[in-house]
Amino acid sequence: MRIFITGGAGFIGCNSADAFLQQGHEVVVFDNLSRVGGPANLAWLRERHGDGRFQFVQGDIRDYDALCTAIQGADVVLHLASQVAVTTSVIDPRHDFEVNALGTFNVLEAVRHHCPEAAVLYASTNKVYGSMTGLRVQEQATRYAYVDYTEGIPETYPLDFHSPYGCSKGAGDQYTIDYARIYGLKTLVFRQSCIYGPRQFGIEDQGWVAHFVIAAVKERPITIYGDGKQVRDLLHVHDLIRAYEQGIARIDELAGQAFNIGGGPKNALSVWAEFGPVLSALAKRPIPVTCREWRPGDQRVFIANIHKAAQLLDWQPTISPKEGIRQLYDWVVNNQHLF
Numbered sequence: 001m002r003i004f005i006t007g008g009a010g011f012i013g014c015n016s017a018d019a020f021l022q023q024g025h026e027v028v029v030f031d032n033l034s035r036v037g038g039p040a041n042l043a044w045l046r047e048r049h050g051d052g053r054f055q056f057v058q059g060d061i062r063d064y065d066a067l068c069t070a071i072q073g074a075d076v077v078l079h080l081a082s083q084v085a086v087t088t089s090v091i092d093p094r095h096d097f098e099v100n101a102l103g104t105f106n107v108l109e110a111v112r113h114h115c116p117e118a119a120v121l122y123a124s125t126n127k128v129y130g131s132m133t134g135l136r137v138q139e140q141a142t143r144y145a146y147v148d149y150t151e152g153i154p155e156t157y158p159l160d161f162h163s164p165y166g167c168s169k170g171a172g173d174q175y176t177i178d179y180a181r182i183y184g185l186k187t188l189v190f191r192q193s194c195i196y197g198p199r200q201f202g203i204e205d206q207g208w209v210a211h212f213v214i215a216a217v218k219e220r221p222i223t224i225y226g227d228g229k230q231v232r233d234l235l236h237v238h239d240l241i242r243a244y245e246q247g248i249a250r251i252d253e254l255a256g257q258a259f260n261i262g263g264g265p266k267n268a269l270s271v272w273a274e275f276g277p278v279l280s281a282l283a284k285r286p287i288p289v290t291c292r293e294w295r296p297g298d299q300r301v302f303i304a305n306i307h308k309a310a311q312l313l314d315w316q317p318t319i320s321p322k323e324g325i326r327q328l329y330d331w332v333v334n335n336q337h338l339f
Contacts, residue, residue: 001026002075007080007082008078009031011200012195012240015198016078027055029054031056057070060103063106064106074115081103086163089168099168105172122188124173124191129160130161131162132157143229155259180255185255187255190247193263195235209234209328230300230301233263233264234325242318261306261309264303282325
């Protein structure tokens, strides 16, 4: 197949490109190289795969004409390009809207006019469910826990776009579903939880697992907002890519649906009360942190209910946080020149 990946030089994008190239597919990476780590990830792909079945197009999803030229002939469109941080969206909501909402609209229109039979996978976010302040949550020794949603939040939970980022990603989420209904495009929405893994250049506002690991290895300061008991379900990028593969294989029967893709209850950790000891054990020393006030809208808990993905995609996470975090830690130690 010919697989077109927007944001293909990013963390998820380059890992996806690498996996599909190893399987023998052609891959076109479309990226503006604006993110930290993008040029390094692109160089890594070229080193591993050369320029045979791998093609790089430097472009921006806000440029509709460039998209239309590059996307032609695609059998699969993996739309990963995005503005990714809530805080950035609050500072510059226009940029956030143009990248996430208008950019996704451009991708869908380019598919509709130039490769309407392509499978389209959109990387959405659990932030489309909002801050979920109405949920009953109980405090435990090392974490917060849902009182009622013990298996996590299902796709049927009401959408509540919170923050400019939530609005822009949510708009893309709903456009992607509606283009299947109205125009017959073969689209899937993956509402992704906390994705982590090698080649992730995490920062404080996004990619916290990698950010904490990089900070620990480089002995940089770490700030915890809140009490560190807030819980996220972690999913290794290689497990995410398997979900993409299953979605592509089943696109004809599942088009127009949304799936929660995360680690689920078995792969959840609190961001410091439980993650901190894991990181300290890997570093073989205590990791100092500074605590500050909660950030507005921060969810006490987000755990995805992944039963729908298990049933319809025949998919389950296979890499535990303990194993995956160790792999990420080793990668950072062996690639410190990148940070």
